[in-house]
Amino acid sequence: MKLLVTGSNGFLGAALVRRLCERGERRVVRCLHRPGSDLGRLAAVRAAHPDARLELLVGDLTSPEDCARAIEDVDLVYHGAAALRGAAADMFLNTVVASRNLLEAVVGAARPIRVVLVSSFAVYGMAGVAEGATVTEETPLEPHPERRDLYSHVKRRQEQLFWEYRERHGLPLTVLRPGVIYGPSGPAMSNRVGLSLFGVFLHLGRRNLLPLTYVDNCADALVAAAESPAAVGEVYNVVDDDLPTARQYLERYRREVEPQRVLSLPLFATRLMSRAVAWYHQHSRGQLPAIFTPYKTDSMWRSFRYDNRKLKSIGWRPAVETGEGLRRTFASLRASRGSGR
Amino acid sequence: MSLKVAIVGCGQIADGHLEQLQKLGTARVTAVCDREPLMAEQLASRYGIPRFYADFDELLERERPDVVHVTTPPQSHRALALRAMDCGCHVYVEKPFAPTTADARAILEHADKLGRKITIGYTYAYDPPAVDLMEMVAKGLVGEPLHVESFYGYDLQGSYGTAIFGKPGHWVHDLPGALLRNNIDHLLNKITPFMPDERPAIQAMGWVRRERRYGDRRDAAHDELRVVLRGEKVSAYATFSAHARPVAHFVRVYGTKNTVHADFVSRTVTLGRGSRLPSAIGRLAIGFAQALEQLRAATRNAARFARSEFQFFAGLERLMTLYYRSILEGTPPPIPHRDILRVSEWADRIIGQLAGSSDDP
Numbered sequence: 001m002k003l004l005v006t007g008s009n010g011f012l013g014a015a016l017v018r019r020l021c022e023r024g025e026r027r028v029v030r031c032l033h034r035p036g037s038d039l040g041r042l043a044a045v046r047a048a049h050p051d052a053r054l055e056l057l058v059g060d061l062t063s064p065e066d067c068a069r070a071i072e073d074v075d076l077v078y079h080g081a082a083a084l085r086g087a088a089a090d091m092f093l094n095t096v097v098a099s100r101n102l103l104e105a106v107v108g109a110a111r112p113i114r115v116v117l118v119s120s121f122a123v124y125g126m127a128g129v130a131e132g133a134t135v136t137e138e139t140p141l142e143p144h145p146e147r148r149d150l151y152s153h154v155k156r157r158q159e160q161l162f163w164e165y166r167e168r169h170g171l172p173l174t175v176l177r178p179g180v181i182y183g184p185s186g187p188a189m190s191n192r193v194g195l196s197l198f199g200v201f202l203h204l205g206r207r208n209l210l211p212l213t214y215v216d217n218c219a220d221a222l223v224a225a226a227e228s229p230a231a232v233g234e235v236y237n238v239v240d241d242d243l244p245t246a247r248q249y250l251e252r253y254r255r256e257v258e259p260q261r262v263l264s265l266p267l268f269a270t271r272l273m274s275r276a277v278a279w280y281h282q283h284s285r286g287q288l289p290a291i292f293t294p295y296k297t298d299s300m301w302r303s304f305r306y307d308n309r310k311l312k313s314i315g316w317r318p319a320v321e322t323g324e325g326l327r328r329t330f331a332s333l334r335a336s337r338g339s340g341r
Numbered sequence: 342m343s344l345k346v347a348i349v350g351c352g353q354i355a356d357g358h359l360e361q362l363q364k365l366g367t368a369r370v371t372a373v374c375d376r377e378p379l380m381a382e383q384l385a386s387r388y389g390i391p392r393f394y395a396d397f398d399e400l401l402e403r404e405r406p407d408v409v410h411v412t413t414p415p416q417s418h419r420a421l422a423l424r425a426m427d428c429g430c431h432v433y434v435e436k437p438f439a440p441t442t443a444d445a446r447a448i449l450e451h452a453d454k455l456g457r458k459i460t461i462g463y464t465y466a467y468d469p470p471a472v473d474l475m476e477m478v479a480k481g482l483v484g485e486p487l488h489v490e491s492f493y494g495y496d497l498q499g500s501y502g503t504a505i506f507g508k509p510g511h512w513v514h515d516l517p518g519a520l521l522r523n524n525i526d527h528l529l530n531k532i533t534p535f536m537p538d539e540r541p542a543i544q545a546m547g548w549v550r551r552e553r554r555y556g557d558r559r560d561a562a563h564d565e566l567r568v569v570l571r572g573e574k575v576s577a578y579a580t581f582s583a584h585a586r587p588v589a590h591f592v593r594v595y596g597t598k599n600t601v602h603a604d605f606v607s608r609t610v611t612l613g614r615g616s617r618l619p620s621a622i623g624r625l626a627i628g629f630a631q632a633l634e635q636l637r638a639a640t641r642n643a644a645r646f647a648r649s650e651f652q653f654f655a656g657l658e659r660l661m662t663l664y665y666r667s668i669l670e671g672t673p674p675p676i677p678h679r680d681i682l683r684v685s686e687w688a689d690r691i692i693g694q695l696a697g698s699s700d701d702p
Binding site for chain 1: 351387503506
């Protein structure tokens with residue numbers, strides 16, 4: 001049998017393929033990627049593991065035929081493919097419709113196929129959670145994804161779709177909800193730390209803990225979930241230990257990668273600004289976008305605690321400590337800046 | 342009074358339609374439709390639309406809309422528009438109106454026969470710069486138009502470009518002329534108001550400038566186009582460029598008196614006049630006169646911004662307002678059928694010339 005990784009050339013997908021190689025995965029690892037995509041990350045994995053049994057497959061999940069081809073001879077799917085940006089219609093198409101096509105192929109297969117979905121912290125309805133509360137797998141899901149942001153909306157609908165298929169078809173499903181995935185060649189800055197605006201970095205996260213997970217640790221969590229029979233039908237949050245605050249992250253980033261002009265806003269100021277922006281958006285009939293609203297602010301920039309005990313109960317441990325993960329990440333960011341990339 | 346509206350086709354452009362329809366005051370969208378139910382669902386959920394459908398006939402039957410906005414790929418426009426008109430609806434069709442002029446003609450003839458109102462999404466023609474330009478020309482500031490330059494820049498990394506080149510199966514690659522056909526209306530509909538000819542002489546060149554990296558049909562989509570048109574009294578250049586930076590979008594009308602430049606990016610309209618002063622003094626004065634023109638245009642925009650009239654979809658809003666008014670008041674729709682057909686025919690001829698041309702310079 002084979003296993004399938006969707007989004008295999010993405011940040012997390014490629015790390016998962018690499019971790020599977022490092023762990024000596026015996027099955028063929030089928031790496032699905034879109035036609036014409038730049039395969040830099042997968043090429044690096046292949047170069048480092050020339051003996052690994054990788055099978056690159058070109059396909060697009062918005063095509064049901066491609067989905068059917070992708071799951072041939074497969075008994076496990078890691079579904080990591082998702083749109084991170086783009087217009088709303090495109091994000092829904094490439095994440096939700098794509099997932100439905102994949103699910104149809106999976107439930108239509110003659111044998112049961114284990115599915116591990118990469119969901120997100122973005123599905124939690126944080127605006128309704130008391131400040132300082134601990135985010136667990138029981139935290140209520142976002143009741144108003146349309147008020148939050150497109151990514152939340154899309155991921156929320158995607159995860160719901162997987163549960164619908166589990167209910168209807170008994171899909172052997174495990175859902176993982178990573179916090180902020182970071183690591184070399186990943187995104188430099190989470191919105192939870194703040195936003196770059198007109199040449200200034202608006203630091204909004206301040207003393208809030210960042211729910212980081214190092215990309216390799218997150219990949220290990222996916223493997224742990226796939227290997228644990230107890231994980232079927234379960235959800236796991238993925239965050240590492242020893243989480244830094246947004247401020248600690250930013251300070252280290254400025255020291256180790258690049259200096260930045262920073263304007264630090266306390267929560268009450270962010271809330272006031274959000275109210276003003278939302279009011280102006282309404283008043284001007286949408287002349288400027290509502291990039292800040294009180295709802296988004298309460299979801300993104302309040303302080304919460306995080307819990308990874310459930311994930312540890314199936315044997316996962318963060319192999320890379322946060323201090324070391326940050327060191328590697330910032331070193332890689334510095335190097336890529338140095339090379340002008 | 343407000344009209345009952347439905348949207349068929351829940352892709353990217355449907356967002357713009359919904360945003361403006363919800364501001365219009367004369368329209369209420371009761372349902373959206375897409376043959377992919379998840380796409381219909383997402384649009385309805387983001388804009389609070391009460392119902393969504395995967396079957397257009399079912400929507401027409403149950404909702405009985407007054408107006409249908411067709412925002413599907415152009416290959417389906419003819420069938421959907423005709424079906425909607427048969428059910429008593431007026432129809433707003435996104436551009437390109439139809440893949441061929443024969444399809445376009447069929448839609449317009451059906452509208453004539455049944456007395457339905459049709460419009461096409463020529464939104465830039467209703468953006469403030471276009472409106473101001475037409476006013477200046479009507480006032481005689483330009484004199485008699487001699488030549489028109491229509492320039493439309495394109496960003497392949499933008500949200501549309503990314504979607505179109507994200508998949509070889511994207512419908513744009515099925516159109517004759519692919520990317521060019523999907524954008525050429527924006528070039529030609531700014532020339533038609535000044536060139537009354539039915540069949541101007543046309544010379545077109547198109548080619549692929551970007552690196553061919555996909556190894557499939559996406560690589561064949563032309564991303565540069567130059568067209569020369571010559572009518573009885575007016576000539577024109579049309580340029581589509583996916584590589585010129587900054588991404589420009591303008592129309593320039595050269596008249597017997599003055600030249601006017603309408604810029605759709607900065608939304609400024611400026612008049613270029615000759616100097617009335619002699620020699621070096623005159624040449625010196627022109628620079629200041631030009632700067633003053635720019636300042637005047639920018640100040641006008643600032644005033645519009647202050648009045649919340651500097652909207653991204655200003656042209657769409659204006660076109661919709663005029664179109665809905667034409668339905669409510671029983672007047673002719675804002676865009677004459679003849680102009681829709683001329684743009685379509687010219688586009689067919691241009692794409693036809695490209696099909697036979699070689700890529701070699």
